[in-house]
Amino acid sequence: MPWSSPYNEAQRRSTVTERLYYTDSYLTEFRARVVDASPDGQRVYLDRTAFYPTSGGQPFDTGELGGCGVIDVIDEGDRIAHVLSERLKTSEVAHEVAGRIDPARRFDHMQQHTGQHLLSAVLLEQFDAPTVSFHLGAEAATIDVARALDPAQLREAERRANQMVFENRPVTVAFQHSSEELGLRKPTEREGDVRIVSIQDLDRSACGGTHVRATGEIGPILLRKLDRIRGNLRIEFLCGGRAVARARADFEALSEIARVFSAPLDEAPAMVASQREKLQEAEKVRRRLATELAASSGRALYAATEPGPDGIRRVLRKVESISEESRAEAQSFISAGPAIFLLAAQNPPSVLLACSNDAGLNAGDLLKRILTEAGGRGGGNRTLAQGSVASPQALDRVVTALAGQLALEY
Numbered sequence: 001m002p003w004s005s006p007y008n009e010a011q012r013r014s015t016v017t018e019r020l021y022y023t024d025s026y027l028t029e030f031r032a033r034v035v036d037a038s039p040d041g042q043r044v045y046l047d048r049t050a051f052y053p054t055s056g057g058q059p060f061d062t063g064e065l066g067g068c069g070v071i072d073v074i075d076e077g078d079r080i081a082h083v084l085s086e087r088l089k090t091s092e093v094a095h096e097v098a099g100r101i102d103p104a105r106r107f108d109h110m111q112q113h114t115g116q117h118l119l120s121a122v123l124l125e126q127f128d129a130p131t132v133s134f135h136l137g138a139e140a141a142t143i144d145v146a147r148a149l150d151p152a153q154l155r156e157a158e159r160r161a162n163q164m165v166f167e168n169r170p171v172t173v174a175f176q177h178s179s180e181e182l183g184l185r186k187p188t189e190r191e192g193d194v195r196i197v198s199i200q201d202l203d204r205s206a207c208g209g210t211h212v213r214a215t216g217e218i219g220p221i222l223l224r225k226l227d228r229i230r231g232n233l234r235i236e237f238l239c240g241g242r243a244v245a246r247a248r249a250d251f252e253a254l255s256e257i258a259r260v261f262s263a264p265l266d267e268a269p270a271m272v273a274s275q276r277e278k279l280q281e282a283e284k285v286r287r288r289l290a291t292e293l294a295a296s297s298g299r300a301l302y303a304a305t306e307p308g309p310d311g312i313r314r315v316l317r318k319v320e321s322i323s324e325e326s327r328a329e330a331q332s333f334i335s336a337g338p339a340i341f342l343l344a345a346q347n348p349p350s351v352l353l354a355c356s357n358d359a360g361l362n363a364g365d366l367l368k369r370i371l372t373e374a375g376g377r378g379g380g381n382r383t384l385a386q387g388s389v390a391s392p393q394a395l396d397r398v399v400t401a402l403a404g405q406l407a408l409e410y
Contacts, residue, residue, distance in 0.1 A: 018048035025210035028101040041087035057134035066097035115239030121203035144232040168216035169200040294325040298332025330354035349395035350388040
């Protein structure tokens with residue numbers, strides 16, 4: 001051990017950390033005795049702690065211990081490890097150390113976690129949608145439920161959950177033995193004493209997390225994004241201060257959109273949809289015209305290209321990337337008569353080969369063979385083929401080989 005301790009080795013290892021947050025989630029300052037630590041003094045164990053470790057989908061608390069920053073809190077079964085930003089001072093270890101938890105982070109987690117209990121209970125009660133997992137992130141929280149729900153049902157769940165918030169129902173913590181009838185929303189596998197968090201006349205859940213005293217302290221509950229995850233529905237939600245901040249950000253974003261369109265706020269979505277349709281139609285016209293222009297360019301290029309001794313007109317072009325216009329130009333070039341059109345692109349390294357039916361070549365077979373030799377992949381049909389390689393060097397080898405096969409200057 002890096003310092004003297006009143007505990008012998010057996011005592012240190014057998015010490016069970018008393019979890020102060022089990023009985024008081026609002027406790028953010030405490031004193032405790034160090035009972036064990038890593039050799040570098042940055043992983044510390046206490047006889048009791050108010051720091052919550054990462055567990056049950058809820059992140060750990062941050063703060064200070066003995067003047068050092070707490071950067072992680074880890075549940076190791078009977079003991080809790082506090083990971084510090086620096087070595088705990090020896091003078092602090094000889095006696096008790098003071099712990100101080102970041103109160104804003106703690107209360108935010110209390111709001112989100114209690115909000116999850118409330119929302120999960122409502123979804124089960126209203127739509128028989130059991131929660132299968134919970135995750136509390138830095139900006140939003142999510143729950144996964146084991147059934148599909150439509151937007152109208154989610155709006156109803158949000159309305160009902162907020163009604164429960166307005167009723168300010170008490171949230172209580174109690175301990176019961178697992179041998180008793182617990183009446184939990186979800187059965188627990190824990191044996192012995194079970195910590196039960198209850199929302200009056202709504203929910204009873206086995207949980208070791210931190211929670212508010214009444215639903216009113218959860219604040220507003222806002223449901224947002226929905227995703228399908230491995231057969232379940234993932235619901236993103238925010239509670240309390242997070243919900244208010246997100247609603248403000250959403251309002252300001254929508255207000256800016258309305259300002260750009262010189263439209264009332266409520267009409268902004270319809271204006272965006274209308275503009276999107278116009279842009280899509282304009283893009284269709286642009287693509288059609290660009291393709292027609294590329295085809296015209298291909299015909300002009302064919303007319304300007306001298307045929308070889310075999311009567312075949314050949315072109316090798318280098319471009320930044322292959323586009324629909326590039327393909328249209330190549331196809332137009334070879335449709336005018338015996339012709340070969342090879343296109344080499346840098347980003348990503350790729351090639352396009354077009355051969356007219358009367359050029360005596362199969363573009364797909366030839367390109368696939370040379371690409372395979374260079375470690376690339378691709379293919380196509382008799383007249384048009386395309387493929388890619390991993391590097392500019394490989395592209396150079398492919399184009400060199402094709403140019404040799406096709407009697408092109410490179």
